[in-house]
Amino acid sequence: MKIFRFVFFFSICLALFYFLNYSYQDNPAVGPLLSPHHGFLQNAEKDSINLPSTIFSDKLSGNVSVSFDEILIPHIQSEKHTDAYFAFGYITAHHRLWQMDFYSRLVFGRLSEVLGERALDFDRLNRRIGLPMMTRDFHERVQKDEALKSILQAYTDGVNAYIAQLAPRDYPIEFKLLNYKPEKWSTLKSCMSYALLSNTLSRGESDLENTNARVILGDSLFNVLFPEQLGNLSPVIPSEREWSFDPKLFAEKKEEFPYSMPRRTIEKQNPLNGSNNFVVDGSKSKTGYPLFANEPDLQLTAPSIWYASHIQTPDVNVMGVTVPGTPITLIGFNDSIAWGVTNSPRDQVDWYNVTFRNNERSEYRYNDQWFKCEKEVETFYVKNSKTFYDTIVYVHHGPVVYDRNYLGEGEMNNYAMRWEAHREATTFKAMYQLNIADNLADYEEALKYFSGPPQNVLFASQNGDIALRLPGNFPIKYKDQGKYLMNGSKPSHEAKKYIPFDHEMYQYGSDRGFLSSANQHPVNDTYPYYVYANRFEYYRGRRINERLESIKKVTVDEMKRLQHDNYNYVASEILPILLEVIDSSSLLPKHFQYLETLSSWDYFNNPDERAPSIFEMWQDHIYDFMWDEFDTISVAIDKPNTYVTHYLIRNFDSLPFYDRLETNEVVEDRQQLITSAYLSAIDSLDSWKLVNDEDYTWAKFKNTSVNHLLGLAPFNTDNINIGGNHSIVNAASKNHGPSWRMVVELDPKGVVGHGVYPGSQSGNPGNPLFGHMIDEWADGTYFPLKLDSLSNQEISYTVSFQSK
Amino acid sequence: MKFIVRLILIAALSYFLPFYLPWWIIIIIGIAVGLLLPGNGWNLFNAGFLGGGIVWLGYAIKLDYDTQSIMTNKMILLVGISDPLLLLLGSGLIGGLGAGFGALAGASFRQIFIKKKQNSFYS
Numbered sequence: 001m002k003i004f005r006f007v008f009f010f011s012i013c014l015a016l017f018y019f020l021n022y023s024y025q026d027n028p029a030v031g032p033l034l035s036p037h038h039g040f041l042q043n044a045e046k047d048s049i050n051l052p053s054t055i056f057s058d059k060l061s062g063n064v065s066v067s068f069d070e071i072l073i074p075h076i077q078s079e080k081h082t083d084a085y086f087a088f089g090y091i092t093a094h095h096r097l098w099q100m101d102f103y104s105r106l107v108f109g110r111l112s113e114v115l116g117e118r119a120l121d122f123d124r125l126n127r128r129i130g131l132p133m134m135t136r137d138f139h140e141r142v143q144k145d146e147a148l149k150s151i152l153q154a155y156t157d158g159v160n161a162y163i164a165q166l167a168p169r170d171y172p173i174e175f176k177l178l179n180y181k182p183e184k185w186s187t188l189k190s191c192m193s194y195a196l197l198s199n200t201l202s203r204g205e206s207d208l209e210n211t212n213a214r215v216i217l218g219d220s221l222f223n224v225l226f227p228e229q230l231g232n233l234s235p236v237i238p239s240e241r242e243w244s245f246d247p248k249l250f251a252e253k254k255e256e257f258p259y260s261m262p263r264r265t266i267e268k269q270n271p272l273n274g275s276n277n278f279v280v281d282g283s284k285s286k287t288g289y290p291l292f293a294n295e296p297d298l299q300l301t302a303p304s305i306w307y308a309s310h311i312q313t314p315d316v317n318v319m320g321v322t323v324p325g326t327p328i329t330l331i332g333f334n335d336s337i338a339w340g341v342t343n344s345p346r347d348q349v350d351w352y353n354v355t356f357r358n359n360e361r362s363e364y365r366y367n368d369q370w371f372k373c374e375k376e377v378e379t380f381y382v383k384n385s386k387t388f389y390d391t392i393v394y395v396h397h398g399p400v401v402y403d404r405n406y407l408g409e410g411e412m413n414n415y416a417m418r419w420e421a422h423r424e425a426t427t428f429k430a431m432y433q434l435n436i437a438d439n440l441a442d443y444e445e446a447l448k449y450f451s452g453p454p455q456n457v458l459f460a461s462q463n464g465d466i467a468l469r470l471p472g473n474f475p476i477k478y479k480d481q482g483k484y485l486m487n488g489s490k491p492s493h494e495a496k497k498y499i500p501f502d503h504e505m506y507q508y509g510s511d512r513g514f515l516s517s518a519n520q521h522p523v524n525d526t527y528p529y530y531v532y533a534n535r536f537e538y539y540r541g542r543r544i545n546e547r548l549e550s551i552k553k554v555t556v557d558e559m560k561r562l563q564h565d566n567y568n569y570v571a572s573e574i575l576p577i578l579l580e581v582i583d584s585s586s587l588l589p590k591h592f593q594y595l596e597t598l599s600s601w602d603y604f605n606n607p608d609e610r611a612p613s614i615f616e617m618w619q620d621h622i623y624d625f626m627w628d629e630f631d632t633i634s635v636a637i638d639k640p641n642t643y644v645t646h647y648l649i650r651n652f653d654s655l656p657f658y659d660r661l662e663t664n665e666v667v668e669d670r671q672q673l674i675t676s677a678y679l680s681a682i683d684s685l686d687s688w689k690l691v692n693d694e695d696y697t698w699a700k701f702k703n704t705s706v707n708h709l710l711g712l713a714p715f716n717t718d719n720i721n722i723g724g725n726h727s728i729v730n731a732a733s734k735n736h737g738p739s740w741r742m743v744v745e746l747d748p749k750g751v752v753g754h755g756v757y758p759g760s761q762s763g764n765p766g767n768p769l770f771g772h773m774i775d776e777w778a779d780g781t782y783f784p785l786k787l788d789s790l791s792n793q794e795i796s797y798t799v800s801f802q803s804k
Numbered sequence: 805m806k807f808i809v810r811l812i813l814i815a816a817l818s819y820f821l822p823f824y825l826p827w828w829i830i831i832i833i834g835i836a837v838g839l840l841l842p843g844n845g846w847n848l849f850n851a852g853f854l855g856g857g858i859v860w861l862g863y864a865i866k867l868d869y870d871t872q873s874i875m876t877n878k879m880i881l882l883v884g885i886s887d888p889l890l891l892l893l894g895s896g897l898i899g900g901l902g903a904g905f906g907a908l909a910g911a912s913f914r915q916i917f918i919k920k921k922q923n924s925f926y927s
Contacts, residue, residue, distance in 0.1 A: 002916045009909035013831050016902055021828065034895045035830075036864040037822035041895075044867060044875035168826075173875075177882075714878035766875040 025384065026116060028177050032168075040176065042169040043766040048072060049797040051094060056804040059086055059157045064801035066091060069794055071773060071783050072761035073319075075310040078801075082154035084313045087801045088327050089158025092307055093185070096324035096763045097162070098172035099303045100189070101182055102709055103325055107192040107199075108132045109380070114178050116383040124390055125266055127378050128401045129203070130422055131195040138425055139191040145429055148328075152187040155327040159185035173765060174710065185325075193323040194428065198421035200298065202453030202472075203269045205349040206534035208262050208415070209638045211485040215259065216633060225640040228532060229525055230647075234542045236344070236456055236470065236517040237505050239524050245503050255493060257484040258353045262413050265636045266401065271535055272726050272736040273298055274519040275342035277458040278544050278562070281466045284513030286553040290460035290746040293559045294331055294340025295738040297731040300706040302715055302771060303763030306740045308755065310787065318435040319753060319785050321740050324763075328431045331740060333753055335787055336438045336462050338744035341455035342517045344470050345533035347477075348421065348452065350495075352397045352488030354414040361403075364395050365489040371396070397488055398422055416488055420473045425451035430471070440465040440508065447471040448501055456517035462746045468515045469506040470522055474499040477530045499529055514548045516541065518729075538643040539569040539727040559743045560754070564780045565729040566605040571615050574646040575603070578618065581653075583675040591682055605730075607699035607723040607778075616701070616725070617685050621677035622649070628661050642727070649674075698723060704732050706758050706774060708765075715765045720758070722778035732778075743782065753785030807851055810841050814855030814903050819863065830856055830899055834906020835913075842911040852907035857900025864895035 020031030033039040049068060064078040064087040074091045078084040093100065105111045109127035111119035126132075142148050163182050175182060214222045277294040285291045298305055306321035309329070320332015331340045356373075357363040363370040373393050380388040393400040395416045402408050402415040426449040433446030434457075443459045447469050450457070454472035459465070475482075475495030486493040505523050507515060518541035522531060547562055548554070579599060587595070594614050601611035619642075626649075627639045648655060649670060658673045666672070685696060693700050699721045708715035724730030724737070731737055740757045758777040760769050776783070786794070817833045834852045842848070868876050868888070876888040885891065 002912065006909065006912040006916055009905055009912050012905045013835070013902075013909045016905060017828050017831060020898060030894075031898060032827045034891070034898055035822060035827035036860055036867055036895050038827045039895075040875050040879050041864055041867040041871075044871035044873075046870045169823075712882060714881035765878055766871065768871075768874060770874075 023179050028179050033176060038169045040173060040766070043173040043176070043764060045762075045764065045767045048762070048767060048769045051797070051799050053799060055090065055799060055801050057086065057157075057161050057801065058804040059154075059161065060801055060803035062803060066799040066801065067790055067795045068797045068799075069786070069790055070796055071308075072769065072796065073308045073310060073785070075312070075790060077312045079314065081313040081315045082150050083801070084311050085151045085154035085327050086158040086161070088309060088311060089155035089185075090162045090801070091158075091799075092155075092309075092322075092324050092327075093159040093162035095761050096303055096307055097159075097182055098174040099709065099763050100159070100185070100325040102174075103196055103323070104189040104192045107135055107195045109378070112380055112382045112388075114180050114383060117385050120380060120382055120388060123380055124378075124406065126199070127390070128392055128399055128406060129199070129266070129417060130399050130419065131199060133399075134195045134198070134421055134425075135188065135191050137422075138194045138428075139188045141424060141426055142187070142191060142428060145426075148428055148432060149187075151327055151432070152190045156185050156187050156190055172763070177712075190326055191428075193326040194425060195421070196323065198419075198453045200269055200273055201343045201455075202346075202348040202421055203419065204271070204345060204533070204535060205268070205347060206638050207349070207351045207483065207485055208260075208265045209636050210483055210534070211257070211259075212261055212633075212635045212637050214484065215261065216635075216637065225644060226638070227644065229521060230538065230643060233520065233538055234545045235521050235523050236468065236541070237507050237523045237527075238510065238512065238515075240511070241507060241523075241526075243526060243528055245528070255478075255481070255486075255490075257480075257493075258487050260353060260413060260485055261635045262402070262407070262415075263409060263635050264407055266407065270299065270736070272731075272733060273343060274537055274540070274726075274731065276516070276518045276540055276544060276563070276729055276731070277340045277342050277456065278514060278516035278548060278559075279458055279460045279466045280514040280548065280554045280559075281460075281510065282464050284548075284554055286555045287745065287747070289462070289748060290464060290466055291554055291556060291559050292333070292338040292340070292458070292460040292744040292746060293563055293742065294342070294458065295563055295741045296331065296342065297737055298739040300704070300735055300737050300739065300758055302706050302708045302717070302759055302765075304739065304757050304759030306757055308740075308757070308761065308785075310785075312787075316436050317787060319787055320742070321757075326428070328428050329435050330431055331742060332435070333742075333744045333751055333785075334435065334437070335751055337434075337443065337459065338461075338746060338751065338753075339434050339437075339443065339457060339459050340742065341457050343519055344454040344456045344472070344517070344522055345519060345536055346454045346472065346474060346522070347482050347532045347534070348419060348454065348472075350397075350418045350482040351485050352395075352416045352418065352493065353485055354395055354397075354400055354416050354488045356414060359411060361393050366396070367489065367491050373400075395488065397494070415485065418494075420452055420475070423451065423473055427451050439463065440467055443467060444469070456522070458515060458517065460744070460746050462748050462751060464746075465508070466510065466515055467506065467508045468517065469504065471501075471504060474504070474529070477532070479530050481530070483532055503529070512549065514545075514554075516544045516548065518544055534638075535641065537727070538641075540729050540731065543567055543569050543729050556743060556745055556754070560780060560782060562729060563738065563741050563743070564724075566723040568603045568605045568612065568615070568725070568728055570619070570642060570646070570727050571601075571612075572603045574619070574649065575601075575615060577650055578622075578674055578678075581671050581674050582678055583671050586675055586679070591679070594682055594685070605698055605723045605725050605728055607721050608697050609723075610696055610698070612698040612723075612725070613696045613701035614681070614685060617681035618678055621681040621684070622674060625660050625673055625677050625680075626657055629657060632661065702734060704737060704778075705735055706771065707735060717771050717774050720774055720778050738777075741777065741782065742785070751787060753787075754782035755785045756782050806841060806843055807847055810837055810843065810848070810851040810907075811855045813837055813841070814852055814907070815859045818856045818859040818899060818903060827898075828902070830860070830902035831906040834903035834908075835910035837903075838907035838910020838912075839914050842914050845908060845911075848907045848911050849904045853900040853904035856903025857896045860899025861892060861896025864892045868892055
């Protein structure tokens, strides 16, 4: 009886332990999460900074002082260069440890270890396209550069010192929710941002889609719907630029490209990733010295992709943003210069059709011979599931991404990927040299090491210079080379030589008094080399240039205002035609009311306007109705872009594409298409109002949101009151937008910056300042970015690092 | 009197030990106190439940209050309940049940080895 009693109560204890410690599927265990000593309550912070005032480490040789300003940017000062980077690592980890771990898992294809099966396909793709391989190669090169090596080592030591003093209760909430522990950081992991950014910025391509489209549409229609160059719409390099060098062009070749019809292609980078930057020189600015602005438009995430910081040592005095995990400032300024980047769309990915000798896949055809393949078996430790193995075959072009194990449709399609990002890269060296650059010559020298992803690197200096260069690795190609799937066994399909540095595009100084870039085509057709990209931006660049031309003397406020400019260039070009063409005889009274709102609209996508919501609906419906023919195609294919769509509508009143397949009995013309799209758009808008809000102002309709990296709803911020949209300078769309707004005054008396981003330095959803800058970001407020030492009122907290 | 001692002991251990040890130490605390300061069933359970429960609930409420429920308000959305208090009560319940049943298990283990006292002729 007594034994029974004991067994009974002890079993209850065991059951309590078991069930409260058990993590069912993706849900965290209840016990550790609800324990007030261990769980989520430990992540709730009373104060915005939670660090001891003194931190000791035996890795330090001297002292470091860290002052946090009002938005918690650490101002890190030390007499010893590497000590500053140690503190930088420690502080970044304090604010963003989980995000760093997440990015590193993403790049190494290891997310399924903590997210389970739902991340397996994503991991497989990231390993197949070679993100881990790139990062390892990149790391090897970094190790050969003494300056970078010591910085990365010190930063890594700082991150690990932070991790070492963490008790499980201190782990960021995401670790607790996903039930895993932070791993040690490494200099290898610190190199992940190169692959992360290349994957975000230089992987855009439509080679296989183009291959299909050319077969289906025929060459002439394909060239109309997917033109390479659309007139000379304000290219990045001003059109007056002349090219004096001797082009090292290959002879024009007519190559036969292979025929293939892949049904599905890999997931591509988001076409909304883009950016704006612009600079005015002393002749154009009210103050007489250069004013500089940059903003990268990326997915809006919490924690934010950027971490702001200021590092000051005898070697460097730089302020700006880094990707958490990498201590090199990527967009910023120092006490002499400012620089910033926008993505320059250039074809950096080519696909080659591989012929294996047999299904052993150990030899492939090249130049009429058989060559050995390399094989790598990748192991995926999938949480709550079986370990998964994936064999990746490598040929000399690169990894065979599409094969019988991945989208290859049996043995039919074997496509190897050549991606310039796989090549030897020294981009960190270039960026670090910009961190410490003093003048134009330093800038040019730094960019010799810039391997990509291709960027429009804009520059301004205190002594008055402005410049723009488009560095990167650009293979010299003949026309159409790399635009379609190519034959992997033909040497003539491979690009071997690269455009030399001196032939790359650049513009130093400007007759107009300003330079800018906004992901548009880099140059007009006078540039001697073949330039191709599957997608350019056609609107933001034109608006920026027209604005800067029209303002006589630019002020800092005007620079800020231009970053927030909501002018809808798309609407300004197409809406007058739509309003003119629409057949008003088929409209009901309620339709006229919306039409009136549109007619009196000044094309500004301001948050409280209603016209942008109507226009957006209408435009989307026109696009869908116009290209419905493409929906019937069962192989991978792109639809023509907005610019081409509107160009056709503006210029042709009848086209076969105006016909809607849904209506069998009628063949629509332009007027019918536009009218039926309008009626249908109003129906959609009415149902939107029924579900969401009677008041369909643009901000509500667009619902710009900053979402947590895991998509955890309570950590998201929805319904941000901001205007703009993609294709608008203020590029805030639903989940994309300006991820860091920076304006810098290159005052000879001292460089001053202004900045804001949609998030917060702390990545902890339990921090009182979590996401606190989002409202300021939306309404156009900037925070001061000061290189000078802060006054006592400006300092919110101070930490001193000391050697033990 | 012994009830009060047990209660205070369990409460003190439930507050301090989990800072250094995993959450399930709350069960071990119950077992240990049950072993060392045995008593009858309900008395023991109550001491464990109140000692562990009040401390965990109290500490949870303090953390929540100090931080203006910043985390609790987000967590309730994540788990899909409406009242933040429920989540805090959950903390208290885990502390209470862990220590309470731990104490019962500890005492009943000790009971196995203690022979029933012979009823004295005079008692």
